[in-house]
Amino acid sequence: MKTILIVDDEIQICTLLTKILTKEGYDVSHSVSGSSALKMVKEKHYDVIFCDYRLKDKEIDGSVLSLKIREISPATGIIVMTGYPDVRVAIQLIKGGIYDYVVKPLNAEQAILLVQKVLLHQSLHSKEQLPAATIASETPVSTLVSPKGRLSQFVYGNGNSSKELHVQIKLIAPTNYSVVILGETGTGKESVAHLIHSQSKRKDQPFVAIDCGSLSPELACSELFGHEKGAFTGAIQAKTGAFHEAHGGTLFLDEIGNLSYEVQTALLRVIQERVVRPVGSTKETKVDIRLIVASNEDLQHAVLNGRFRDDLYYRLNEFTVNVPPLRARKDDLPLFIATFKQTIEAELGRECGEITEEVYHAFYNYCWPGNIRELKNVMRRICLLATDNSLITSANLPEELLPQDVEPGLPPGSDENLKNVSRQAEYKKILDVLQQVRFNKSEAARLMNIDRKTLYNKLHTLNIVL
Structure with a gap:
């Protein structure tokens, strides 16, 4: 039986969560002080611990307690609860190793889902749910370079x-869990969604993908839920929404964080009730879908900043898949390059020359802000320019991949060249902002009013290695 500890100085919170989780078959204990909770952790292993951030304990508060628990029992999944959310605190605690940071009060569904997520995460790392033979014989996952929809x-x-x-x-x-896929632009989040669908029980049913970033607030409900003829100006005929199209299969909502708050509310109701009412209709229809969503922003940060509904987040986030950026997957570069080259040669109807060492060196030293999508575009360019089966050299590379004439660290000097002065100022500003946000690149880009790709290009140009 899985064990859970609730640590909160409000006894009603302990009682409520204990009652909820005990009904689910868990062995639940509770403590109203950090010091007593620490003693309990030393005496017994707990799989999951809910810990209040602002404990009134004079000896040990929630933030210190979570760190001490990590030292005693690294495998325990720690969920810090707070009534006063703070993005900086959340980032600090998550970097310290806690599993999640949530806002009180928790309802029964949120508490149960959080425990299920922690236990699923633990079983993932222990691989206890996968047969040993399966693990030993697994082929590494698709690295998301396929044409969309062509899984083979x-x-x-x-x-x-x-x-x-x-x-x-x-x-x-x-x-049948709902899945949140997180990853930077160009990492292949939709391909991950395709893979999940292709290996599910719904693989023979429809897979429908919607880019929420391209939906205006006015048309989003129509695209998702459909509309009746004459429902609004321009609705000259009835339209079937994505939920109906995906019935029996999987609905993938890309960049879900771009949906307006009003559409999020409508989406929450559909997910809860599993019924859809088209715009302009009074009739509701049941739908059976598996929902997979994706975002290039951490939705938890969006919740804490008030831009995404917390109840919708908990409905969707039954499991999270993080797709790493290409710069963290340099081991796979040779395979990506060879595959893209072969595909592009088939598209061009001719062979290209061999790729030289200097090109590989440039690829390995580039930060790839556009990830796999950018790599494919670069490969298209260099293969197109490589005529008559000639060698592919640095002359074929775009400017951003070429070595920059900037000294590492840009040390201040007496050079009065305006370009150098500008670079030094830019270098200092970027480092100052990165340190301010604890090297969270998304937050740094937002504060400097640039997109992340621009920031990554500047980091590469200025030789800032993080």
Whole structure:
């Protein structure tokens, strides 16, 4: 039986969560002080611990307690609860190793889902749910370079990040859990969604993908739920929404964080009730779908900043898959390059020359802000320019991949060249902002009013290595 500890100085919180989780078959204990909770952790192993951030204990508060628990029992999943959310605190605690940071009060569904997520995460790392023979014979996961929808042409990566991603997909795919896929632009989040669908029980049913970033607030409900003829100006005929199109299969909502708050509210109701009412209609229809969503922003931060509904987040986030950026998967670069080259040669109807060492060196030293999508575009360019089966050299590379004439660290000097002065100022500003946000690149880009790709290009140009 899985064990859970509730630590909160409000006894009603302890009682409520104990009652909820005991009904689910867990062995639940509670403590109203940090010091007594620490003694309990030393005497008994707990799989999951809910810990209040602002304990009134004079000896030990919630933030210190969570760190001490990590030292005593690294495998325990710690969920810090707070009534006063703070993004900086959340980032600090998560970097310190806690599993999640949530806002009180928790309802029964949120508490149960959080425990299920922690236990699923633990079983993922112990691989206790996967047969040993399956683990031993697994092929590394597709590294997301396939044409959309053509699963047979996925290319499998050999690096550790790709293997870990594959284990996650193999674990979550057979379930009916909703999945949140997080990853930077260009990492292949939709391809991950395709893989999950292709390995699920719904694989023979529809897979419908919607880019929420392209939906205006006015048309989002129509695209998702459909509309009746004459429902609004321009509705000259009835339209079937994505939920109906995906009935029996999987609905993938890309960049879900771009949906307006009003559409999020409508989406929450559909997910809760599993019924859809088209715009302009009074009739509701039941739908059976598995929902997979994706975002290039951490949705938990969006919740804490008030831009995403917390109840919708908990409905969707039954399991999270993080797709690593290409710069963290350099081991797979040779395979990606070879695969793209072969595909592009087939598209061009001719062979290209061999890629020289200087090109590989440039690829390995580039930060790839556009990830796999950018790599494919670069490969298209260099293959197109490589005529008559000639060698592919640095002359074929775009400017951003060429070595920059900037000294590492840009040390201040007496050079009065305006370009150098500008670079030094830019270098200092970027480092100052990165330190201010604890090297969270998304937050740094937002504060400097640039997109992340621009920031990554500047980090590469200025030789800032993080």
